Every structure is written in C-alpha cells, then in structure tokens.
Amino acid sequence: MQPNRPKFAVDEMLGTLARWLRIMGYDATYEKGRTDDEIVDGANADGRILLTRDKELSARMGERGSHVASDQLEEQLRQVWRDFNLRPDQDLTRCTICNGELEPMPVEEAKDKVPEGVFLLNQEFFRCRSCGKIYWHGTHWLNIKKRLADLDPNQSL
Numbered sequence: 001m002q003p004n005r006p007k008f009a010v011d012e013m014l015g016t017l018a019r020w021l022r023i024m025g026y027d028a029t030y031e032k033g034r035t036d037d038e039i040v041d042g043a044n045a046d047g048r049i050l051l052t053r054d055k056e057l058s059a060r061m062g063e064r065g066s067h068v069a070s071d072q073l074e075e076q077l078r079q080v081w082r083d084f085n086l087r088p089d090q091d092l093t094r095c096t097i098c099n100g101e102l103e104p105m106p107v108e109e110a111k112d113k114v115p116e117g118v119f120l121l122n123q124e125f126f127r128c129r130s131c132g133k134i135y136w137h138g139t140h141w142l143n144i145k146k147r148l149a150d151l152d153p154n155q156s157l
C-alpha cells in the first residue's frame, strides 16, 4: 500500500465508481442514504475528497470537492484517474463490498471456505479484515486487470 494516497468519499449516484476505486486499492466510502450535511461533515472529518455528480455539493467541499462530469463509468474513472494521478495497486488490497482492508489468508484456512474447484486452482487467498469476505485471483481478476489497463490514461502518453 502506498502512503499519502488520497482517500475518497463517493456520492450515492456513483456506487460503481466507488467499487472500482476499491479494486484499485483506494479507500473509498460510499455515502448512501446520507444527507448533504452528513456527507460534507464526514468527508471533512476524515480528510476525504468528495466525488459527486452534484456541482453545488462539490463546491461546498472547496478544494477537496470534485465534480464528476460524466454519467458513464469509464469516463468517470478516467477523470478521477487523471485528476488525482491514481496509481492502482497491482494486487487485491481492499474489499469491494465494504471498503475494508484485505489481508493474506493461510491456504489451509481457505480450504473449507471456498468452493473446491477454486481451492484447487489457487494458492493465494485474501480475507477482508472488516466483513470476512474471501478473495482470490480468478478469471474475474484477469478481466479487471485488462479493463484497468485499457482505461489507464498514462498508457497513451
């Protein structure tokens, strides 16, 4: 994990963006069902950058507010990636469900907790410290890596 990475608070309309930021290893809370005041106070207290589709809300955050212009996920990711010079982790580090940090899990502990086929094909497992969800590298992960590589704005430089 890299030090001094930006932390994000992600507005309700941008749930998928929040999941992708977590996949990239960034701390991104998803502000579902909260009032604007709660979102602003929480983001300020936590030193988070607020990503929102709401221009007024973003303005309330001053320098730490970021108005996400597009309603398309890929454009949103490109914008945030460029604006904050993101450097995705090369491995799984954060839970996409709850934003908790992942830790390596002993293989023998994973044995009874994942499908047998998955266990036979994988030597590395990770567990969320917060919710306990178990992760491994599968075809899904390869697809994610490919999609991130396609989106990386630094690729075309």
Ligand SMILES: [Zn+2]
Binding pocket: 095, 096, 097, 098, 099, 100, 128, 129, 130, 131, 132, 133
């Ligand atoms: Zn979790």
